[in-house]
Amino acid sequence: MNCIKIGILGLGNVGKGVWNIIEENKNKIDNYLGSNLEIKKILVRDIHKNRGIAIPQEKLTTNPLEIIQDPEIDIIIEVIGGIDTAFEYIKQAFENGKHVVTANKAVIATHGNKLRALAQRYGVELRYEASVGGGIPIINTLTQSLSANKIDELVGIINGTTNYILTQMSDFGMDFDDALKLAQEKGYAEADPTSDIEGEDVAFKLSILIAVAFGIHIEPHEIPREGITKISKKDIEYASQLGYKIKLFATAKKFDNNFEFHVHPTLVPSNHPLASVSNEFNALFIRGNAVGELMLYGKGAGSMPTGSAVMGDILEIGKIIGTNYKSTPLDVVSEKHLNIIGEGISQYYIHTEVIDEPGVLGKIASTFGKYGISLESVVQRGRGNSTVPLVFITHEIERKQLDKALEEIQNNNIINKVASILRVENL
Amino acid sequence: MNCIKIGILGLGNVGKGVWNIIEENKNKIDNYLGSNLEIKKILVRDIHKNRGIAIPQEKLTTNPLEIIQDPEIDIIIEVIGGIDTAFEYIKQAFENGKHVVTANKAVIATHGNKLRALAQRYGVELRYEASVGGGIPIINTLTQSLSANKIDELVGIINGTTNYILTQMSDFGMDFDDALKLAQEKGYAEADPTSDIEGEDVAFKLSILIAVAFGIHIEPHEIPREGITKISKKDIEYASQLGYKIKLFATAKKFDNNFEFHVHPTLVPSNHPLASVSNEFNALFIRGNAVGELMLYGKGAGSMPTGSAVMGDILEIGKIIGTNYKSTPLDVVSEKHLNIIGEGISQYYIHTEVIDEPGVLGKIASTFGKYGISLESVVQRGRGNSTVPLVFITHEIERKQLDKALEEIQNNNIINKVASILRVENL
Numbered sequence: 001m002n003c004i005k006i007g008i009l010g011l012g013n014v015g016k017g018v019w020n021i022i023e024e025n026k027n028k029i030d031n032y033l034g035s036n037l038e039i040k041k042i043l044v045r046d047i048h049k050n051r052g053i054a055i056p057q058e059k060l061t062t063n064p065l066e067i068i069q070d071p072e073i074d075i076i077i078e079v080i081g082g083i084d085t086a087f088e089y090i091k092q093a094f095e096n097g098k099h100v101v102t103a104n105k106a107v108i109a110t111h112g113n114k115l116r117a118l119a120q121r122y123g124v125e126l127r128y129e130a131s132v133g134g135g136i137p138i139i140n141t142l143t144q145s146l147s148a149n150k151i152d153e154l155v156g157i158i159n160g161t162t163n164y165i166l167t168q169m170s171d172f173g174m175d176f177d178d179a180l181k182l183a184q185e186k187g188y189a190e191a192d193p194t195s196d197i198e199g200e201d202v203a204f205k206l207s208i209l210i211a212v213a214f215g216i217h218i219e220p221h222e223i224p225r226e227g228i229t230k231i232s233k234k235d236i237e238y239a240s241q242l243g244y245k246i247k248l249f250a251t252a253k254k255f256d257n258n259f260e261f262h263v264h265p266t267l268v269p270s271n272h273p274l275a276s277v278s279n280e281f282n283a284l285f286i287r288g289n290a291v292g293e294l295m296l297y298g299k300g301a302g303s304m305p306t307g308s309a310v311m312g313d314i315l316e317i318g319k320i321i322g323t324n325y326k327s328t329p330l331d332v333v334s335e336k337h338l339n340i341i342g343e344g345i346s347q348y349y350i351h352t353e354v355i356d357e358p359g360v361l362g363k364i365a366s367t368f369g370k371y372g373i374s375l376e377s378v379v380q381r382g383r384g385n386s387t388v389p390l391v392f393i394t395h396e397i398e399r400k401q402l403d404k405a406l407e408e409i410q411n412n413n414i415i416n417k418v419a420s421i422l423r424v425e426n427l
Numbered sequence: 428m429n430c431i432k433i434g435i436l437g438l439g440n441v442g443k444g445v446w447n448i449i450e451e452n453k454n455k456i457d458n459y460l461g462s463n464l465e466i467k468k469i470l471v472r473d474i475h476k477n478r479g480i481a482i483p484q485e486k487l488t489t490n491p492l493e494i495i496q497d498p499e500i501d502i503i504i505e506v507i508g509g510i511d512t513a514f515e516y517i518k519q520a521f522e523n524g525k526h527v528v529t530a531n532k533a534v535i536a537t538h539g540n541k542l543r544a545l546a547q548r549y550g551v552e553l554r555y556e557a558s559v560g561g562g563i564p565i566i567n568t569l570t571q572s573l574s575a576n577k578i579d580e581l582v583g584i585i586n587g588t589t590n591y592i593l594t595q596m597s598d599f600g601m602d603f604d605d606a607l608k609l610a611q612e613k614g615y616a617e618a619d620p621t622s623d624i625e626g627e628d629v630a631f632k633l634s635i636l637i638a639v640a641f642g643i644h645i646e647p648h649e650i651p652r653e654g655i656t657k658i659s660k661k662d663i664e665y666a667s668q669l670g671y672k673i674k675l676f677a678t679a680k681k682f683d684n685n686f687e688f689h690v691h692p693t694l695v696p697s698n699h700p701l702a703s704v705s706n707e708f709n710a711l712f713i714r715g716n717a718v719g720e721l722m723l724y725g726k727g728a729g730s731m732p733t734g735s736a737v738m739g740d741i742l743e744i745g746k747i748i749g750t751n752y753k754s755t756p757l758d759v760v761s762e763k764h765l766n767i768i769g770e771g772i773s774q775y776y777i778h779t780e781v782i783d784e785p786g787v788l789g790k791i792a793s794t795f796g797k798y799g800i801s802l803e804s805v806v807q808r809g810r811g812n813s814t815v816p817l818v819f820i821t822h823e824i825e826r827k828q829l830d831k832a833l834e835e836i837q838n839n840n841i842i843n844k845v846a847s848i849l850r851v852e853n854l
Contacts, residue, residue: 032760129572135715135721140568140572144739145568148452148459148738148741148742149448150452272703273724276699278698288562289451290734290738294724295724297722299721304719308573308575309572311575324750325752326750328746
């Protein structure tokens, strides 16, 4: 039996998952490949650190070149994270004729185009299934199973931290702050949760999905985004009464000849499959012009699920080694003819606080009408206090129409406060 | 640009879907392949039949050999359905050096082992993503993305007809007969619905899934199965009150060193993602030893979704043509060491009708206790009639324990009637 050797850059959560999977499933993996798969070397910062995992010390090194320049190593797994160093290592790996598998969303979202071009130039493979949605086979589905489809729409719940927080708020009536604290205690949120709760992590992943599904390159910072920090317990309660759940959506879709993409907390009908994606789970809803509606659901993070995706990539590359098979580059799915319009139109949920007196609703509705905004539903909750919540759901409009109308309404002192504005997707 | 030529055996729903997808998405498909994909010939029964689709008449033939023996044709799509003729055609296609893609669950469930061996012998590819779950990438996920996992459990809703009927009964309080009639009117059920409603169709598909995920060959007729014809509106109502939905499940799982598999209407907790799979949609829940829980959801039938899966297979084979790449045969996932035990243990829902008098519940519970059956919940609905419904949910037991206990209870005239016994899966 011949041998396929891999090197791993980084021995955090994902690196350990890869090690454990190869230990546990070695028979199946080697049979699948028809080769003996061996981890030859792992890059770490400190060889002597106790990692709670039995790895022979001679497999560890602090010198990346011992892996990148080792002529025996066929595939390199990059799981150090971050952007600049990871980019350098991957580039050098390509130059040394190595295939690369990475779980690093930041480097693929930021430098994916460059790295894909480099991989092609050096005739090697670059795979990154684990960079979006952990163990869920999102990239493979989009690039292989659905290769004969044109993708019309993607809607994803692709951040476990925020989905865990929103689930706690929804199922147990928790405040955002308490739910965040709980998420941190459970290890679902980091000590500094900013990147997750402000939607930055989701924007990285959406940028990758847009490249893969539409062949369009959008920088993560170009994606309009909003996190979940302004969602209140009240919003979740009103949404529920109206038949919706609130989820942090990453959206990319074609609409006529336009292409829109954004990250927003969004109301989704309670009976839609995406509404039942709870806690730390992730899901991607896909609409293709042949397959119709498809949803992939699973664990979007964690050592073993993410390791599973890395290993799926490794085994696919393992099957290619020694053959003249070539993967299809991404630019074949290019939708470059589309107008890039960012946010697009949407239905909106608006939670306002108004003075409880006759005629208020009439004045608001008239002003909405003046700006071409029609309402799908209006709900007034509670009576008798000086201000009462008044909640609207509009039909599809542009956000700037809504902002203008609300400005006029606020200038006329009809509304005390606009507590929140959220998108509504009746998928 | 070189050319990949395909022949299609059969021009029903799926054949037309394939034709339409190639027409609509030709650019993307040809770019993906780096080749011009052409449908050279299609086998039909009647060349002159009006099919509502603009296919040049010279592409049609009534002679299968014009396709199977055409040296220009690289890949043959078998979508005539049925078992014997389809088997013959596929075999002859292999003998003529053709790769084969099929959407035919019956031939793969019945002769999959033989056909896979033949494909290997002739050095060609056999793909059948479309045979289970229509457009959902189930086979690819199990054989490629999850290739480094050992699969522990599969639970599928893989028949759209029965899921449509159960949804109508659940959401609109319909009787089975009315829901079946509606399904027939909408085209979701055939004039003779037996194969769907009795679970035969599901058994075919489960047999394929077992082969793919566990490397074990189980004939469809060896799979214990029960259809949905005995489910009453009442059962769905009681299940709902207990927090469950009833779905027709195809199950295969490892449990210690045992392997169980069966097709049964089953109560699943209302908040589980499988419970929100409604109407004609299909879903497969997968538990792998690395990836954890995964669910794939989408359209399990229909011309375009099934065509999408066929085309995914075609494009994968198209990429292999002219290379020395070889797919991995299925036997690497073999779990042949497991005890094949069929039904296994389960929690059960039992709906009985009893005489409304004191002491009845005590007698039943004592008899259950005698046979080692403990109860998770008991619900009595209604009072005052001569008989009242009494509904139990047991803890995990073997079915034969339950049958013995119920026999004794019925012999002692404590229960008037056992209206239904259903499995409960708290996944």
